[in-house]
Amino acid sequence: MRPGLWCWLACPPCYEAWTSYGGPLSLKYRRNGKWGESPLTAYGFAVLVTIAALLVQLLIYPYVRATPFILFFGAVMLSGWMGGWGPGLLSTGLSALIADYVFLPPRNSLSVSPPDILAVALFVGISTLITRLNVRERAARAEAEAQRERVLALFMNAPAIIAIHRGPEHVIEFSNLFHARLLGHRELLGRSVRQAQPELGGQGIYELLDRVYQTGEPYIGKEVPAQVGDPANPRTGYFDFVFQPQLGPNGKPDGVMLFGFEVTEQVLARRNLENAERRLTAITHNATLGLVMMDARQHCVFMNPAAEKITGFTLDEMQGKPLHDFIHHTRPDGTHYPMSECPIDRALPTRAQEQGEDVFIRKDGSFYPVAFTASPIVEDGKATGTVIELRDTTWDKHQQAEREQLLAKLQEAVRLRDEFLSVASHELNTPLTPLKLRLQSLARLLATEPSTPLTTRITQEVELMRQQVKRLADLVSDLLDVSRIRTGRMKLRLEEVDLSKVTHDIAARFHPEATRAGCTLYLHTQEPVIGLWDRLRLEQVLTNLLSNAIKYGAGKPIHIRVEDDGNQARLEVRDEGIGIKPEAMGRIFNRFERAVSERHYGGLGLGLYVTRQIIDALSGTVRAESTPGQGATFTVELPRQPRKQDETLAG
Template sequence: MGMNQVVGAPTDVRQEPSLFLGDGTVRALMREHDWTTSPLGHPRDWPQALCTTVALMLDSKFPMFVAWGDELGFLYNDAYSVILGAKHPASLGLRFCDVWPDIWDEIAPMVARTMGGESIYLERFPLTMRRHGYDEETWFRFSYSPVRGDDGIVVGMFCACVEITNEVLAQRYREEENTRLVNLFEEAPGIIAVLRGPDHVFELTNRSYLALVGHRDLIGKPVREALPEVQGQGYFELLDQVYASGQPFVGHAVPLRVQREPGGPLEECFLDFVYQPIRDQFGKVTGIFLEGSDVTARKRIEDELREANRQKDDFLAMLAHELRNPLAPITTAAQLLQRGQMDAPGIARASAIIARQAEHMTALVNDLLDVSRVTRGQVTMAQETVAVEPLVQEAVEQVRPMLDSCHHELLLDIEPGLYVLGDRTRLIQVLSNILNNAAKYTPARGRIVLSVRTDGGDVRLAVRDNGQGIDLPVLPYIFDLFTQAERTPDRSQGGLGLGLALVKSLVLLHGGRVDALSDGLGEGSEFVVYLPLLEPVVEVPAPAPAASVPDASGLRVLVVDDNVDAAEMLATLLGMNGYEVRVEFDGASALTTALREPPAVALLDIGLPDMDGHELARRLRAQPATAGAVLVALTGYGQAEDQQRAHDAGFDHHMVKPADLDRLLTLLASIER
C-alpha cells in the first residue's frame, strides 16, 4: 500500500488503505488508530489475504472478528463490538489472548486447532465472560475458519459468531416452566392423561391416573392395548367420537371397571371427567386431553344418603301406619263409650281395647326412644352378674302371649349354670326382641327353638325358626335401622324395623356380637347372640314380688296439665282410687289453687302455656305452704338431661307420659304411708 504525500505533513505519514474508506464506527476507529504498538503493524504493510478478509468482515452485518499472525492480532467489525461490551474500542489491534483473558483457557485449544488448519463449528457453546465489569453466563453459536496466505500456509483465523444467550435463557426458562408444569401435572390430585393420534396412544399420564387404573406400562401404547378390560364400557367409543368430531365430552359419575392388579378382579369406580380435543396450528385434532377425578367415595355417600332418605320415607310411612292401627280401635271404642248406649260387658270390652292399644302405642314410642338413646350413647348399662337360665325364662314369659296367639311350638334347650356380666333388663329386652321377631315372621303353628350353650369363652344364645326366612340381598342389612323384610300391603306383622337394630346396639354394649343366618325366603332364619361367659357363681335368689298396692283415701293431689282430656282422665282414675284431686290447666291457676289448698302431691306437666312446669315447681318450693309437697314431673320428655333439669327445678320424681298407673299408685301409696 502506498502513502499520499501531503504538503506540510511529516515524512512518516502513510497512505490510508482503501479498506478503511466508507461508513462504520470501527472503520472510523481504524482510520484514527495508532498501529505502532499493534502486533499487526501498519495496515500499509498488511498482506493481501488479511486485507481481503478484513474488507469482507467490515462490510458484513454479522458479528465477526479476525485474529492474525503469530501473536493473533485482533480485528473486528461493528456488529462484534456489541459482544465486546466495555472491551470496545480498546480491543482493536490487541493480541487475541489479551482481548479475552477471562475465556482464553476455554477457547485457546480451539484456536490452536484452527491455526493448525481445522475448521470448527459449535452450536451452543457456554462461556463465562467479563465484558461489563462482572462475570456473566453467555452462549454462542460460531465457526472458526483458518485463513491461508498465498503460499497456502495458515497465517490467521476468521470467526463468524452470534450470541444466543437470550435464546438459551428463554429456552431454559421454558424448560424450567415445563418441568414445573410436569411436576404439577404429576402431583395433581385429579386424573390427567394425554392421548395422541386416532389410536389414542398414551403420551403422558400422572400418578392419580396410574393409581386409578393400576400401575402399569402405558406410555407409547394405544388405549385399547393398554387397558383391554375397559373394552365394551363405552370409553373407547367416546374417544373415537371426540377425535372425529372435535367436540369435547363431559361425563358425571360414569362407572368404570378396571383391573388394578394383574389377574385381579374388576374393581368398579365412578369418574367425573372431560375429553378435550387437542388441535395443531391448523386446527386439526391431533390428540385428546383427559382430565377428571375419582368420585367413587362421593358417589357412594350420595347413594347412601339416597338410601337413607328412602329408608326414612319408608319409616315415616310405617310409623304413620303403625300409629293409625291402634288409633283406629281406640277412636272407635271411645266413640261408642261417648254414645252411652253400651251395656257393662261392652264397656269392659271397649275399655280393654283402649288400654291394650294405648299400651301398644306406648311400646312403639319406647322403642323409638330406646334406639335414640342407644345410638347417641346415652344408655348406661348396669354391670351385675346375671344368671342366663332365669333371664331366658323371663324373656319367654314376655313373648308367651304372642307365641300362644300364633299357636307356635317353642322348644328350649338350655345349658344350666351359665352367667354373664351385664344389665339384666336390657338382656331380657334383647332376647325377647329376637323371640318376638321369630314369632312375628313365622306362619301360624310354626316351630321355634331357643338353645343356650357355651361356645369357647362365650355364651351362645340362638333362636331358630321355620318361618318365612330372610331374602339374601336383605341379610347383610338386617340389623340396620328401619330395615324390614318385604311384607304384604296389609303390613299385618306390624313394627317399625327398630327391634333388631336395638338388639345389635345393646349386644355390642355388652361386649358381644350378634349374627343373622338364613338360606333365603321360605327357609327359616336363625339369630345368634354371643356374650362373654362369666365363671360360675353362687346363684342369688330372685327378690320376692312386691306386695299389692293398698287403696288410699284422703290424700290431696293437684294435677296440672294443659291437655284437658289427659288431666281430667288422670283425675278420674285417681279419684276412683280414693284420692282428693284438684285439676288446673295452666301454671298461674295451679299456683293460686296450691296456695289456697296446699296439696300433699302435685303432678305437674312441663309444657304449660304460661309458665313451664320447672318454673311452677320452683315457685311452689319457694312458698312455705307448698314447700314440703311431693312434686312429680309428668311429661313426654324422658331423656337423662330432662330428668336432671326436673331434679334441678325441685321435683322429687320424674315420670314419662303416658304414666304407668300401677307405678303412680304405688308412689302415692308410699307417700301416704
C-alpha cells in the first residue's frame, strides 16, 4: 500500500471517490445510488479508442508503414483494461478489419494476401492474450479493492480503539469510529496527538508514544487512566492498550498503531468490590460479636477475631474442620451432644434461622454460656453454608445475678420502708389524737372565758395549732394509706352510698377553710346519686380534691358538680387558680410528684396518688384538664358497682 493510502481509507468521501471510480481511471455509472460499470459505456469506449488509434495511425503511417497494427495494440489494451473481455475483443475485431481495409494491400479492400492473413492472425492472437492478461489483472485489482474495503470496514467498525499515528509528531492518519466517539467526534485526521488531544498532557502518554517511535519496542498498558470525551468537559477513563510500532520501507518505525479497549466499568466495579471487601473485613474484624461461617458440609471456613477470642480456637486450627466437634460436642455433664440436636447445625438443612442460648466448650475444656444466631446462606435456591453469630453471655449472667441480688435487696428495703412508714404513721397518730382533743378542750374553755386581749391572743394561737395538727394528721394519714396500698392491706368496705350527700357533707366541712382562703364553694348536685362504694374512701377522694382546689385556687371560686350519668356517677371539682403546666399533666397522679414548687406550696405529693388508687379500686377513672393561669378540672367517673367486691388496693 502506498504511503498516504490510509488517509484515503480514513476519509470516507475520499475513499468513496477512489473506490467508486476504480482508481485513477474507471468507467462507471451511478444507478439507484450505487456505482457500476455500464456495458454501453465500455463498448463505446472500445470503439472510440479504436477510432482514435486509426486516426493517429493515419497521421504517422508514412513513417510506420511496416507496422500498421502498432497503435491498434494500444487500443485493444485500453479497451480490455477498462471494459474486460467484450470491449477488448470488440476492439480487436474492429482493429483487424480497419487495418486490413485501410493499411494492408490492396488498400481500401477487405481482401488479404496469404502473408497478410498471417499478420492479422498474429495481431488477433496477441490482442486476445493482452485482453486475457488485462481481465486477470482487472479481477485481481477488484479482489484487492474488496479486501481493502473489508479491512477498512473491520477497522472502522471494530468495538475497539484503533488509530494510526505517522512521523515523529505522531500525526493521526487513521481513526476508527470507536476512537472518534471516545474523543467526542473532534477533529483528528491530519493533526498531531498533542494538537488533537491536549488533555493528555502531563499523563505520560506523549512520552510513551515518543519512546515506542524511537526504540521500535511496543508498549502494553493496563488500566491506564486518561482524559477523554468532550475537550470542554473531559472525563477520566481507564484503558488497556498497545502502542505497536509501524515499520517503514527502511525497516525503521515511521508510525505507531494504537489498539485498545476501555475498561472503566470493570475498574470501577472491581474497586467498589475491593472497597466493600475492605469495609466488610474491617467490620468483621472489629465486631464485638463472634462471627463464624460454615460451608455446606458444616465445616468452618471463617472466624473473626472475636470468635477466636470467645472459643479459644484460631481460624488456622478450625478451618476445614467440623465446628460441632470442637466447640459443641459435649454437655457440661460430659455426655455427648448429637449433631441432630444442635440448633446451629439444624439451620442449614431446614433453611431457617435458629437462635437461642446454649453452653459451649472452649479450647481449654472450660464451659461457657453463649447466645447464638445461626442463619443459612442460600444461593440460587441452594443452601451453601451457615453464618453464626456468637456472644459470650458469661458477663451477662454475672450482671443478671447481681441485678437479681440488688432487686432482692431493693425489695427488702422497700418492705422495711413500708413497715417503717406503717409503724411511724401509727406512732405519730398516737400523740396526735390526745393533742387534738386537748386543743379542742382548750378552745371550748377559752370560749367560756370573758373576752380579753389575752384570751383573744390565746384563742388565735390555739386555732393555728389546731390547723397545724390537722395538717400533720393529714400527712400521717397519707403516709399510712401509701403504706397500706403498697402492702395490700387497704380494704374497701362497700355499701350503698349517696354520692350527693357525701359531697354536701365534705363541702360543709371545708366551708370554714374555704372562707379563710377567700374561696366560694358552688355546689351543683342531683339527688340522690347512689352506688355500691366505700363511703370513707369517697370522703378521702373529695377531701384530697377540695384541698388541692383551695390550695391552688385561693381567692377564686370553686365549683363542685355531681351528676347521674346512667350506669355511672360523675364527680367534677373545678377551680380557677394557677392551673397545671402541660409537661406536669402526665405525672401529677404519681407518688411524691408535684406540679409546683414545694417552697410555695406544702404537701408530700401523695393526695392525688392515693385518690387514683382508690378510684382504680372502685373500677372508676380520674382525669385532669387544665389551662395554665385559668384553673384545673378534676373529673371522677364511678360505675355504680365495682367489678370486684371487697376490692383490695395495691400500688
